[in-house]
Amino acid sequence: MKVLSTPFRVRYPEVDRMGVAHHTHYLAWFELGRTELMREAGLPYGILEDERGILFPVVEAGARYRRPARYDDELEVRTGLAALTAVRVRFEYRVVRPADGALLAEGFSEHAAVGRDGRPQRLPPEMMERLSPWMP
Amino acid sequence: MKVLSTPFRVRYPEVDRMGVAHHTHYLAWFELGRTELMREAGLPYGILEDERGILFPVVEAGARYRRPARYDDELEVRTGLAALTAVRVRFEYRVVRPADGALLAEGFSEHAAVGRDGRPQRLPPEMMERLSPWMP
Amino acid sequence: MKVLSTPFRVRYPEVDRMGVAHHTHYLAWFELGRTELMREAGLPYGILEDERGILFPVVEAGARYRRPARYDDELEVRTGLAALTAVRVRFEYRVVRPADGALLAEGFSEHAAVGRDGRPQRLPPEMMERLSPWMP
Amino acid sequence: MKVLSTPFRVRYPEVDRMGVAHHTHYLAWFELGRTELMREAGLPYGILEDERGILFPVVEAGARYRRPARYDDELEVRTGLAALTAVRVRFEYRVVRPADGALLAEGFSEHAAVGRDGRPQRLPPEMMERLSPWMP
Numbered sequence: 373m374k375v376l377s378t379p380f381r382v383r384y385p386e387v388d389r390m391g392v393a394h395h396t397h398y399l400a401w402f403e404l405g406r407t408e409l410m411r412e413a414g415l416p417y418g419i420l421e422d423e424r425g426i427l428f429p430v431v432e433a434g435a436r437y438r439r440p441a442r443y444d445d446e447l448e449v450r451t452g453l454a455a456l457t458a459v460r461v462r463f464e465y466r467v468v469r470p471a472d473g474a475l476l477a478e479g480f481s482e483h484a485a486v487g488r489d490g491r492p493q494r495l496p497p498e499m500m501e502r503l504s505p506w507m508p
Numbered sequence: 509m510k511v512l513s514t515p516f517r518v519r520y521p522e523v524d525r526m527g528v529a530h531h532t533h534y535l536a537w538f539e540l541g542r543t544e545l546m547r548e549a550g551l552p553y554g555i556l557e558d559e560r561g562i563l564f565p566v567v568e569a570g571a572r573y574r575r576p577a578r579y580d581d582e583l584e585v586r587t588g589l590a591a592l593t594a595v596r597v598r599f600e601y602r603v604v605r606p607a608d609g610a611l612l613a614e615g616f617s618e619h620a621a622v623g624r625d626g627r628p629q630r631l632p633p634e635m636m637e638r639l640s641p642w643m644p
Numbered sequence: 645m646k647v648l649s650t651p652f653r654v655r656y657p658e659v660d661r662m663g664v665a666h667h668t669h670y671l672a673w674f675e676l677g678r679t680e681l682m683r684e685a686g687l688p689y690g691i692l693e694d695e696r697g698i699l700f701p702v703v704e705a706g707a708r709y710r711r712p713a714r715y716d717d718e719l720e721v722r723t724g725l726a727a728l729t730a731v732r733v734r735f736e737y738r739v740v741r742p743a744d745g746a747l748l749a750e751g752f753s754e755h756a757a758v759g760r761d762g763r764p765q766r767l768p769p770e771m772m773e774r775l776s777p778w779m780p
Numbered sequence: 781m782k783v784l785s786t787p788f789r790v791r792y793p794e795v796d797r798m799g800v801a802h803h804t805h806y807l808a809w810f811e812l813g814r815t816e817l818m819r820e821a822g823l824p825y826g827i828l829e830d831e832r833g834i835l836f837p838v839v840e841a842g843a844r845y846r847r848p849a850r851y852d853d854e855l856e857v858r859t860g861l862a863a864l865t866a867v868r869v870r871f872e873y874r875v876v877r878p879a880d881g882a883l884l885a886e887g888f889s890e891h892a893a894v895g896r897d898g899r900p901q902r903l904p905p906e907m908m909e910r911l912s913p914w915m916p
Contacts, residue, residue, distance in 0.1 A: 384530070387525045389693070394520070394521045397668075404791065416852065429662065429664070444824065519672065521672055531837070535807065536804050539656055553716070565845065568842070568845065569842065573838055661792075661796070
């Protein structure tokens with residue numbers, strides 16, 4: 373799978389009283405990776421939403437947590453595209469810690485395209501074209 | 509000062525690796541109190557924004573942190589109005605723990621009214637009227 | 645399934661630029677429900693962690709998002725126990741809006757028990773006993 | 781004043797239904813800057829807390845919001861040290877958008893040193909020494 377690596381650091385308020393990154397933040401980290409993949413594909417979110425009126429809500433998401441992340445860890449989210457149809461896009465993610473090669477979590481998100489009115493719509497052909505090189 | 513008490517509990521992800529509520533969340537708790545005071549005054553935010561097109565951004569905010577809040581603590585934010593003019597509203601807040609009467613933090617926020625275009629506007633007379641009973 | 649309903653309101657910073665609650669917050673809402681179920685079962689988290697040294701990290705979690713939640717919506721998370729063994733506990737959740745009966749999302753989380761050293765441990769018999777009445 | 785610039789991007793969930801970064805996140809961005817200044821000074825937080833048992837809680841913080849930040853904006857927090865005594869440290873911050881030179885917000889935070897028991901303690905001489913080159 374063609375993946376994009378996006379580096380980030382674990383921020384102080386992301387760490388809970390167990391001393392590890394709280395599980396909710398992984399979904400936000402996945403979104404960091406997805407944002408950068410979309411940008412790489414020439415489809416930055418902000419422009420999709422503001423200029424085209426295409427929203428891209430999450431319809432399903434999940435994560436498996438394998439090892440804890442600690443405060444200030446330098447991590448990477450590795451993002452790939454796992455499925456692409458005119459009505460559904462699925463991204464997959466791995467959060468890794470390059471320093472020791474540890475896989476901390478893996479997960480996915482599925483998205484539909486909807487218009488400003490909240491109605492489902494088909495992905496415009498240009499979006500399909502720009503995303504397809506990311507398909508395995 | 510006439511104040512409104514809004515109860516809430518400290519949530520798990522709000523607590524950091526020091527075992528205490530992270531300081532950023534107090535501003536969100538102040539907002540809980542402000543939201544309820546506005547609702548009490550007959551000015552629920554959602555309606556102001558969606559039906560009237562009046563936004564109410566924070567122009568200044570601050571907090572003094574006196575004692576730490578712990579996970580699952582039952583707290584209250586006590587919200588009052590400290591200043592009210594046609595162009596500026598100032599709220600004041602105290603976060604207390606009723607169980608032991610401890611004052612955990614105090615703070616304030618100042619707001620201007622702006623339209624959807626981001627331009628400052630005067631508070632509509634009806635808003636002034638509804639808020640004025642909350643003035644000390 | 646025996647479920648516990650925990651009411652809450654959608655907070656201002658939980659709503660994104662699409663005008664709907666951001667998907668990451670549902671996992672935090674699931675945690676609100678789980679926290680209250682554990683409390684009901686006589687197993688408040690804070691005491692488990694602080695007095696018993698039992699941590700209860702999420703090993704897997706996921707959600708399906710069916711309808712958007714809006715700012716200030718009064719919602720409920722309905723939490724039940726779906727599996728319980730000495731090494732794994734699975735909770736299931738539904739987020740509903742009582743006003744119109746809409747199901748907004750459903751999801752799950754799986755947890756292992758670990759000690760302060762991060763090593764897996766078996767659930768103490770007393771915990772099994774307290775949780776078992778919640779099994780379907 | 782000697783300042784350290786720390787770049788970051790506005791993340792999707794940081795933007796609210798007004799389409800601008802929610803005011804609470806600025807305090808977290810200030811913390812990003814403070815974290816990097818401490819690291820530059822040879823005093824990374826994680827090590828202070830874990831190896832030295834010195835916690836550095838915020839005792840007061842505030843911000844003035846001048847212009848809104850938008851989703852995906854590339855920003856910088858510019859962090860400096862404004863006061864340094866054996867019992868109190870004050871940082872000052874400016875959040876700017878280099879693309880147009882706009883000053884979005886400015887603020888401060890004051891910190892005390894406390895031990896693991898929550899008791900105030902004096903800053904160790906080595907910390908004073910490492911931070912003093914950052915004083916104006």
